[in-house]
Amino acid sequence: MKLTTRILLVLTAWLLPLMVLWATFFCYTLTREINAEVDEALEEYASLIKDRCCEGRQLPALNSGSNNSYTLQPVEEHVARRYLEPMFRDEEVYIPEKGEDEPARVMTVAFQDGEGRYLLLELATPTFEKDDLIETVLWSLVSLFAILIIVVIVVATLSMRRTLQPLYALLKWLDGYIPGSRHVCVPNDTDITELRKLNEAAQSAVDRSEAMFDAQKQFIGNASHELQTPLAVISNRVEHLINYTNPTEQQLEELVKIDHSLRHSIRLNRTLLQLARIDSGEVAASEDVDLVPILEEVVESCNEIYAAKGMKCVVTADEHLYIYVSESLARILILNLVKNAFVHGMEGSVIEVRLGDGMLKVSNVGDKPLDGARLFDRFYTFASHEAGTGTGLGLAIVKSICDHYGYNVRYGYAVQHHTFTVEFN
Amino acid sequence: MKILIIEDEPSLRELIERALVNEGYVVESAADYIAAETKVAGYNYDCILLDIMLPGGSGLDILKRLRDMSRRENVIIISARDSVDDRVAGLELGADDYLPKPFHMSELVARVRSVLRRGKTGGQLTIDMGNISLDPASRIVTIAGSRVELLKKEFDVLLYFMQRPNHLVDKVVLAEAVWGDYADESDNFHFVYAQIKNLRRKLDEAGADIMIRSVYGFGYKLTLSDKE
Structure with missing residues (x-):
């Protein structure tokens, strides 16, 4: 995973729940605020109707266009007692002018008119669609989130590309590094302390491994070189036994087998020496x-x-x-x-x-x-x-x-x- | 024929001495630079086997001294430093041959013979055995005076045998010598049998009085025929 991807994922992991929490809180507060406003308007309207009713004056029309509507009906005392405090609820109300149901805030309250009769007043005023609200909020949040992420990506990528330039230079250098081939030094032209330290660590690791590589190569070369003479001596003694000592068939067979193993060792040794020579650049002219x-x-x-x-x-x-x-x-x-x-x-x-x-x-x-x-x-x-x-x-x-x-x-x-x-x- | 061995490894020196004495040469040896210089200054040899890395100095300096004195000794460099530069330096200084260690005594003996022959006959380099004569340079083989046509590999096999008369030649060693690096991973030696078979047939048809004997199924030996 790339560093930038990783950072973006971490940002997302933190931002996403935060956004959800905030969206919930935002919806809740907004709804409460609007309801409070609407309820206040309804209460004012209710007290207007109550006053007129008590004074026996002309009541407003039952239905003022598509806006407020109310019903007023006499009720028993025991029913009325339940509604002495106004009660609010959300409801779908049928609007005859529109011929459809609309979401409405409904207030129910009971009161006594001038003649001591109990009346139940039910007021309704059209209000906002809650689902619509949540949807709108959701969409705006999603787009906000998307914009945020894009901005973060752009800013992060740009700033990281600039800031981490030395890191990428180091990575590129390491990719091109082949152990044993003499290389230029690790690039180190940054003033960021951590990256400087990283480069220095890489340089010293490379130096160490180069030194070990050289020592190993030299060891193999020297070992193969030193083995040559003893191998030749053994091989020639075997040859002497074969040709000048009249061995029996069985002895001869053993000697020939020894010779085969020896030749294999000699060949191995020669090949290792050849490898050491090529690795150290000791090669015939092109x-x-x-x-x-x-x-x-x-x-x-x-x-x-x-x-x-x-x-x-x-x-x-x-x-x-x-x-x-x-x-x-x-x-x-x-x-x-x-x-x-x-x-x-x-x-x-x-x-x-x-x-x-x-x-x-x-x-x-x-x-x-x-x-x-x-x-x-x-x-x-x-x-x-x-x-x-x-x-x-x-x-x-x-x-x-x-x-x-x-x-x-x-x-x-x-x-x-x-x-x-x-x-x- | 007098040969001087300049080699500091006692075991190897002993082996070379033994192999050359077996071939009927008179052999002297030197173990370090000073001894070698003394011998070279005091005596003449037909052939000098020269190791390069010596206690007390470099074999190349001895070679240089010989050439400065316009001496005509044949020199074969035997060295573990099988690097191209060494080989070139040695041959430029006038060495006749260069044999990298590790080598087989039969190989060394063959080289010594070849170098001595070259020195003696002034370019005429045939190897003779019985009624067969082989010229490595022109790759011509004659049996009882008449020329025999051999294919390349047949010739190489015969040359290898002719350089090691009466020696047991293991088929694996023969394969490696003639086919080189190609053969070192083969575990099937049909290709060797095939060449030997063809070579035997051609030698027979031409009436050669040498023959390639099979020895116990794992090797061959070139000997004079025992018809007579």
Whole structure:
């Protein structure tokens, strides 16, 4: 959730109940005030009728247009006693002139005329529609609320965009940050204390992780380097045993197995060293390299070596694709991607390789997508291939080479196909 | 043939000595810069195996001294610093070959042989065994004087065997040597069998008196035929 959205939601959560409360209070007060006014008018009118009635003067017309109307009728004393104090109520009254019911305020009061008779006076005056009032109030509140929110959004967005400019600058910087690649410093040109502190914290975290990253890289490089000689020594002693000591068949078999494991370690070690070199930028000079013949050679060799899997590799390539790169790294890049498809592809399936428009695409059939986030990690192997003889470093090398040259490499899965794409721009 | 080994790792030095003595070379060795300089200054060798990082100095300086003295020794650099710059620097200083550690003794022996042959015959670089002769540079193979046409991979396989006569060659190692990085994740070696089969047929048809023997199902060995 974006910060602005969050702030707006919090504002809404507070404003909404407040508005509802206020609307209720407003309706209530308004109704009471109007009723008070109307009741007062009714009381005045009633006392006029009472006075005239007591003095035996001419009474007003029963119905003055659509306005006030009244009825006057004699009642028993016991009924009258209930209405000695005037009583008010809201009622729908039929207006004959209009031919329809109208909301009205009705006042009922009893009194004694000059001759001591009890009379019940019922006065009615048309009043406002309560529903209409509530509706109007509701609508005006809704629009008020909407206007408020819009104003808040605009003001908040504008002010936040200005105030939080350094925060967004930091976020943008962090997005573009790749560990291990030498970066410019965290931008820090704000005078807001909190944001300054945040930037400083980010800078020191980045510095720390850079230092650790360097140390780790150096350690791997050194370790692989130091391992080379002992590995070579063991391997050569095994070779000596095999060739000069007349071992029995059983011994020979064991020795050959030891040799295989050793070779695997040596290969791993060499690959790690190669990774360390690429990561530290120790790479052969670049030249204009045509990738097409390299790809053709790689595919031909893979076709030969993995012939037993019965896979078919279909290549569609432009006539030439020149990029400025170290030839050996270009070869390793292409080889690892194509070989990966052969090694992990299903038997008898088709591998499609497309080279052109500044990109290389390798896709092969697969039944479920791979973990794209971890695929390029070192030593990441999928469950189906745990027992393989590979180093688990092929794709890590691909990633390192791409990072070194700034190529974009990505993995995608669609319609049962794994696709690796490298963009050379 | 006299060879000087300049290598500070005792275990590795011992192995190299043993491998070269087995091949019938006369071997001397030096463990650090001073010893190496003394040997180089006092004696002539046919071939010098030179490690770059030595206690007391850099192997590249020894190479430089040799060239300054216009000495014609063949030099093979053996170094764990398999970086491009080192390789280029070494070869520019006049080294004949560069072998990155870790290497196999058979590989080293093959390189030594090849370098010595080059020095001796002035460019004529054939490897001979029985009635077969193979020229790595022009990629021509002749058996009993007549030329035999081999495909690229067949030639590479034969070359690998010819450089290691009478050595057991594991099929996995052969695959890695000939097919390089392509083969290191393959667990099926039909492609090796196929090449060996074709190569054997061609050698047989041409009447070669060497043969590629299968050894216990996991390797091969190139030997002279024991027909006679």
